[in-house]
Amino acid sequence: MRRSAILTAIGAAVTLMLPSQAFPHPGVAGAVEIVAQQTVKAGLVPGIVIAVVDGDAPPIIQAYGLASLASGAPVDKHTRFEIGSITKQFTAAAVLQLAAAGKLSLRDRLGGYVPEYAAGRDVSIEQLLHQVSGIPDYTNGADFDRIAATRGGSFDAMLARIATKPLNFVPGTHWEYSNTNYVLLGQIVERVSKMSWEQYIRTRVFARAGMTSSGFMDDERTLPDMATGYESRNGKVVRASSAGGWAGAAGAIVSTATDMLKWDDALFAGKVVSRRDLALMTAPGRLSNGHPTSYGFGLDIERQNGQAVFEHEGGTPGFGALNAVYSELHESIVVLGNNSQASLIGARLFAALHPALASAVVPAPGENLTITARAKEWWNRFATGDIDRRQLSPSLGKSLTPELAAQLKGHLAQLGRPTAWRYRGHASAPRGATWYDYTVTCKSGASVPFSLALTSSGTITSFRFD
DSSP, rough: OOHHHHHHHHHHHHHHHHOOOOOOHHHHHHHHHHHHHHHHHHSSEEEEEEEEEETSOOOOEEEEEBTTTOOOOOOOOOOOOEOOGGGHHHHHHHHHHHHHHTTTTTOOOOGGTTTOOOGGGTHHHHHHHHSSOOOOOOOOOOOOHHHHHHOOOOHHHHHTTTSOOSSSOOSSOOOOOOOOHHHHHHHHHHHTTTTTHHHHHHIIIHHHTTOSOOGGGGGGGGTTTOOOEEEETTTTEEOOOOTTOGGGTTOOOEEEEEHHHHHHHHHHTSSSHHHHHHHHHHHHOOOSOBBBBBBBBSSEEEEEEEEHHHHHHHHTTTEEEEEETTTTTEEEEEEEESOHHHHHHHHHHHHHHOOOHHHHOOOOOOOHHHHHHHHHHHHHHHHTTTTOOOOOHHHHHHHHHHHHHHHHHHHHHHSSSSOOOOEEOOOOOOOGGGGEEEEETTTTHHHHHHEEOOTTTTTEEEOOOO
């Protein structure tokens, strides 16, 4: 699962405390070693496994640090980690398998499968897959982390958190990430297949990919080689509470780096779903106005450093994961850690592997200098703690608590002042707002993705550092 934009922002700022000097190209194994060692030595993550497949060469899998601070057990290539929202790829594949078998249609409405959720009855399965449903995210809300840490979760509990809320927008008109979409897809898989979601994934998805070391969060107590999750709290690394029962088909899979490479190979070779369905899965969705999104079925679809990439990050309490497939380079990168924003470590690794590509990116066209000035203003406000709440939407103002603002101020102070800004483009955001995306280079050498969502009247509805 992904956390709120504010929590993601804080975690991202922590993770970027790595120096960003360019490397002389060290080869794949050397690049992996450099990035992994720097990450662990900087104290950003107790343990990490990085795996890279470069063309037809044998995979490079390297492990560093500790799976458990209490026992001192080291991480190795067999260590299991929670993969969070990367789980969504597996749920999407299960839905496509059932559609291929004629047991459902992507045009079917949710009400035909989950009639107890009245607000979403007219949402299509395809809209759930593409994250354009308007269904609220059950993980939103200041109370969610506390509830997830103290109460067992279930589908009924997740649905209860959003059952009485209206849709955030008319389905198909905006893109908005919501874990609820994929929890509902998991219920469809169960009700159509007459199997639990876990059983279906294990027998129909893991099996096709040859993934023999993967399981689910509910299995963790009995799984050998399971890493312990940690998080930073008040400057200290502490054991994270489990979100067991609250992740479901949106984020409950546990896996290894080896199994994740098997997944990439099998999925893109057409062994899990057909080539035709793979094309659907890897095609960006479109809004009702014809504008494309950057999300397929459980996959972010982007161009990074000028290269096409199909990826997803995952984050559960104490764990971070990244699975990225660079199709034009025939390269896959998997990062698994027990307290990390793995996507940013992956970006660091890409820069080490491909320094020429990483340094050759040019700004996107169409930059609005007035908006850029606003973005710079708010970076400075976050860095100094001078939060002008009059400029924020009511929901963002409520979410950005003084405690969170203070944490963000501290992390940005460590990054150093911005030395360069690069505009990366804009995209539609919910409720008529627009995302404006930048990469900010800081005095420390870190390159930080930073985005603001603004309405036409200039109100800030959201921000993110990922």
